[in-house]
Amino acid sequence: MITVLVIVVIVLGLSALLYSGRGRARGSGGRRLKRQFGPEYDRVVADHDGDVRAAEQELDERVRRHGSLRERPLSPSARAQYVAEWAALQERFVASPHEAVTEADELPARLARDRGFPGAERFEEQWAALSVHHAYFVEGYRDVHTAARGRSGTEEMREAMVEARGLFEALAGEPPVATGGRRLASLGGRGSAAPSPQ
Template identity: 40%
Template sequence: MSPTLVIVLIVVVLLVIAGVVYAVRASRRKQLQTKFGPEYDRVVGDADSRAAGERELQERQKRVAQFELRALPAEAKARYSVAWEEVQIQFVDAPAEAVSTADELVTRLIEERGYPTGGYDDQLANLSVQHATTLEHYRDAHAISERSKNGDAETEDLRQALVHYRALFADLLGENPVRSEGAVAPDSEPKVPSQKINDHDPDVAGSRPDATSR
């Protein structure tokens, strides 16, 4: 075999290997983008490089795969739905306290589903694997809740926090926690309720195709 032919074969082999590596990386990237949605862009944007961000997302998947996640039985779902309706009723007279209660209720539900409930950032990372579509709701709700603790949140802010908490709550619960007879389009602008936050809020089921009214 001539030296020229050997060089050509080596080049061909290297090109094939490079093509395989590229295809594997592209496939992995597509899977991560599909799995994490907007969270993919957020993590990659915050990382030193795209590769570092993707490694972070893969590590999240490996970590969550070790959790003993569990679906809730019907009795537990009913109990949580009742608890959520009580939070909405509480909002009428004590908006700030209702938001605080909603935060505690969501944390309790996260724990009952099998997720660790340590630090807030760890909760976000863990939830992003299975609940990426409602993760931004959790961020917004948490931010308002923190402002509320300092007395910097208006009633409308608190109402929005409850709407955001409900989005994650419904996602974790697997159904809309509020009994309803109808729903307003998700892009409609809700009013501050005079009696309670109800079905005239934007139905969070609109952000999750699999959420249903009870």
């Protein structure tokens, strides 16, 4: 009888140890995903109605599919062309906000494709890949994509353009102008910039 009790206690102890080890491993994976995805982590958890495990599975799947992607470099002339196009569409925003927002949706999509990401014809796939490599800036791209296809007001379109600029600059090889969803004061980027994520 004592032998059976000792065996039961050992089995229960090993089970508890194994279970707590899995919890710690999952917890460290969650911290890694939070660091990697920043505000995108919270958005995905919210999309899964607070189900952290489902959200982390989705983010892990994105990393599995797109983590090995290596961004192709831009030639100096291609970079200069993209920068000039972005500056021109910012200027057009005052006279024609919706046209500028539509171009602000298309320009980062082309730039992402040229850098080696999936093409814009598969927006969700392109967006998922960008979220793995530029997580702190993808929400602005989603906002401008939504604004280009919806009925957003001028202020919402302006904010979407400001946010999309962070991703554009990250892809163009310039230092990003904002992180973590913070807004800049103007389209020209003369507002206060947050420090780059660590």
